[in-house]
Amino acid sequence: MSALLKAVCRSMERIAPLRLAEKWDNVGLLLESPVVHSGRNKVLLTIDLTPAVLEESLRERVSVIVAYHPPIFRPLQTLTLSNPLQASLLKCVAEGISIYSPHTSLDSVWGGVNDWLGEGVLGSASVQAGKIESLVGDKIGPDGETKGAEGRLVTLSEPITMSDLESRIKQHLGLERIQVGYGTDAGRHGVISTIAICAGSGGSMLVGKKADVYFTGEMAHHEVLASIASGTNVVLCGHTNTERGYLPVLAAWLNEEFQTQETDGDLKGVDVVISQADKHPLLLV
Structure with missing residues (x-):
């Protein structure tokens, strides 16, 4: 596990302990990519991992996505590119992006x-x-x-x-x-x-x-x-x-956690950003 991913998992557990999540929920580190790109210290906060958010993550050279809603909620029987959600997960793995989800633990804390x-x-x-x-x-x-x-x-x-x-x-x-x-x-x-x-x-x-x-x-x-x-x-x-309006609060909390932790050289200059592509899926017309 990369130093940044370890720091994200440790910080999120301090912010929203996973034991606070509902029993039916799926929270924590959901996807760990084996690909590690040196010099990529960007964490993206989003409510949902949509195709638009994934593309944004690739452009921004993100290493970790903190997705409030778990993109893996029910057991996966396949992992194929024909399924949009599964395709996003596979692209994250290939591009060195790991995914953490706090969901109901962040509601309850x-x-x-x-x-x-x-x-x-x-x-x-x-x-x-x-x-x-x-x-x-x-x-x-x-x-x-x-x-x-x-x-x-x-x-x-x-x-x-x-x-x-x-x-x-x-x-x-x-x-x-x-x-x-x-x-x-x-x-x-x-x-x-x-x-x-x-x-x-x-x-x-x-x-x-x-x-x-x-x-x-x-x-x-x-x-x-x-x-x-x-x-x-x-x-x-x-x-x-x-839920979405809380992301700036979480960003500030996460930045504070990073600053209070003892970090090595790999963690200097961690950048926590809020997704601009993440939006409510329905419009009033």
Whole structure:
């Protein structure tokens, strides 16, 4: 394993311990290329490993891709160039690019994706704006310490209207439009105090939890219907739109980890960059 890849694995484990990932997830070092190019010290952060992101990685002479979503999720029965995903993996191997995925471990860790979403909901840097706590339960490590938890529940110090919440979410995620389902006749004028949060696809985690609003990327149709029927408002922003804005936070965290580690000459000048080709796959037209 190259010195850079070792540093990435070590740093990501410190940032988002893999034990915090959901049992169904596939996280960690997913692809280790045997090809090592000296002088290539660039790490690319992306949500998805799409063909466009792969081409960007080749142009930028990247050595390691930290892909939030695992490009290898289910067992692979073949590795052929006829399958786009498998072709991308094979090209990475050939070009000396390794792949690491943190996924739900980065969601759960304190200071991770779900906390970032919660900060956007609070709409203020002030502690008085409200509190963010675990939605499902803390994850206790073997040392007895809590490093993270599933989901988040934001409790606002002062109630706001749904219209205000919508504005906060749009501003935080940089979106012009979001999908909203109102669980009460008051609609946008309804007053809310609690917001349950899950990045990505949150229906299975959120439905049934006590909150005024469910805030996630996407939910199944019947999950939306059940939530609205129970009087809970639903805010959907697009799966990766609830995740991509966190990449600058991760980049800063990863750079900090690199700086605090003892590094040899091979690790000097590591460049952590955020993919410009990574985008939400669906457009509003």
